[in-house]
Amino acid sequence: MLLKEIKTIFHQELDVIYPKEEVxxxxxxxxxxxxxxxxxxxxxxxxxxITKEEEQPIFEALAGLKLEKPLQYILGTAHFMDLEIKxxxxxxxxxxxxxxxxxxxxxxxxxxxxxxxxILDIGTGSGCIAMALxxxxxxxxxxxxxxxxxxxKVAQENAESNQVEIEFIxxxxxNPNNLELKFDIIVSNPPYVRELExxxxxxxxxxxxxxxxxxxxxxxxxxxxxxxxxxxxxxxLEKGHLYLEINQYLGKETKALLEAHNFSEIELRxxxxxxxxxxxxxxx
Numbered sequence: 001m002l003l004k005e006i007k008t009i010f011h012q013e014l015d016v017i018y019p020k021e022e023v024x025x026x027x028x029x030x031x032x033x034x035x036x037x038x039x040x041x042x043x044x045x046x047x048x049x050i051t052k053e054e055e056q057p058i059f060e061a062l063a064g065l066k067l068e069k070p071l072q073y074i075l076g077t078a079h080f081m082d083l084e085i086k087x088x089x090x091x092x093x094x095x096x097x098x099x100x101x102x103x104x105x106x107x108x109x110x111x112x113x114x115x116x117x118x119i120l121d122i123g124t125g126s127g128c129i130a131m132a133l134x135x136x137x138x139x140x141x142x143x144x145x146x147x148x149x150x151x152x153k154v155a156q157e158n159a160e161s162n163q164v165e166i167e168f169i170x171x172x173x174x175n176p177n178n179l180e181l182k183f184d185i186i187v188s189n190p191p192y193v194r195e196l197e198x199x200x201x202x203x204x205x206x207x208x209x210x211x212x213x214x215x216x217x218x219x220x221x222x223x224x225x226x227x228x229x230x231x232x233x234x235x236x237l238e239k240g241h242l243y244l245e246i247n248q249y250l251g252k253e254t255k256a257l258l259e260a261h262n263f264s265e266i267e268l269r270x271x272x273x274x275x276x277x278x279x280x281x282x283x284x
Contacts, residue, residue, distance in 0.1 A: 001055055003048045014065055026071055030061050033075050068204040080128040085158045090150040091126040092213045097271040098189055101245050101278050102129055106136040122173050122188035122228055125213055127155030129187055134164040147172040174227050182237045189245035190224035191216050225254055229261055236283040244279045251276030
């Protein structure tokens, strides 16, 4: 079949679900992944034909997209900063806002005097935050914690494939074990989407990404932040820093939690979309 005919089929099947530009992006990402063809191939070779064998994964991906399965889960990979990471239904797909959180940490660490740092990522999921920090701060000792055994398996595979050393810990931060470690930096992107906000979440997220990593009860939306702050008070070194990704609607409330504990120099930052998204505090 001609490749341009397959592109036409993609639009016929998917334009009722996704914007046309997104359908184009799906198609080009798939032919890059499966056929190693760049997005300009149809300009240079408008009558390029592919074999039945080459067609198969493309049409299998189309079937998944029709069911609103995220492209990253179809491909099994996602990009985060300069990393290529494995993802599946046991871990969240990394977001650009989380890249901003990591960039903030890297900027602040790189302007301070160089020394070995101990860093903990709570709720590591795919390991994307921990790996990006380990890559950007090669002298740091990075630890990554998650309650999910399946998520930790994915994170360990990602650490190996990206050639970074991370020490993984299975623990529920809501019921933490005794951990005899102190850290210079603790970072977390915990669950923070309230049930009442589910209507704002796309179907491909609600149907496929792990609810455990996304949602919190309406009546206790900050339960993970309280637990993380209590954990940080015990496990941060003096003048250590806590960095959090937060619910855009609960910036003031989350900031107030830090203010009510032993944190100073508290800073609330907006993401690239102009939403309250990141919070930092220093333990006094």
